[in-house]
Amino acid sequence: MDLNRVKQILSSKAEIPVNYHGVPVWIENVDDSSQMATVTGRDTRDEPMPVPINDLKEE
Structure with missing residues (x-):
């Protein structure tokens, strides 16, 4: 997943x-500079654990 999509999901009212x-x-949150999401x-x-945003997959 890319950084922009993670931010969209975070700001969405829908459950994605x-x-x-x-x-x-x-x-829970995302760190732009490290490209990691909690x-x-x-x-x-x-x-909570930090993970690379590239390892996240949207269903």
Whole structure:
């Protein structure tokens, strides 16, 4: 996924399904400079973790 799409998803009022390595996640925020997003598991609400935005996939 690219940075602009991550920002669109973050600002959207709609629930847009996103996966990280096949696991459904919520995008909590994004860091433009590092190209990293902080995500939590959509089903588990695990601890937030930073991931490369390129590894996020929109369903």
